[in-house]
Amino acid sequence: MSQSIRVHVNGKDRDVSSGLSVTGLLQSFDLDPLLVVVELNREILDREQFPATEIREGDQVELVHFVGGG
């Protein structure tokens, strides 16, 4: 039985399954881990940390990427 937890992603509260890793969170948004930068509670994560880093209740997550411009 999977419970859900509330996290703050890109400025919005969202309910996600508990026990989700960062990789799992990206999959739930259909995002390619190679193309996204993840900041968890104001710390940038190395991509190698994604699978082993668990999302917890109340986490602040920022997902950014690169777009044309500049």
Added chain:
Amino acid sequence: MSERSALEGVGDAPLVVGGREFASRLILGTGKYRTNEDMVNALRASGTDMVTVAVRRVDLDRTKEEGILYHLDPDEFFLLPNTAGCYTAEDAIRFTSSSSPTLTTT
């Protein structure tokens, strides 16, 4: 020494930034192209080694917006992120430091 001789060969000297060599001194932007294909073709034709990109929050409710890494290979062009999407100095610093893991891996 004349000005001319002082400048001789400058065009062939690689630009070295942070220990990284760039064959071209042309740095191009990636905005306002009609299509992504036009952008890649133009960048390749220019011979540039370095392009600027903007950093944005992923829009999770409108996932159709594609990141530019779908079209640009960071091995082909060094990507220079700008901070135009940041509204505070703190954000700018965080997002700039965030760029290195993405751009130096693969």
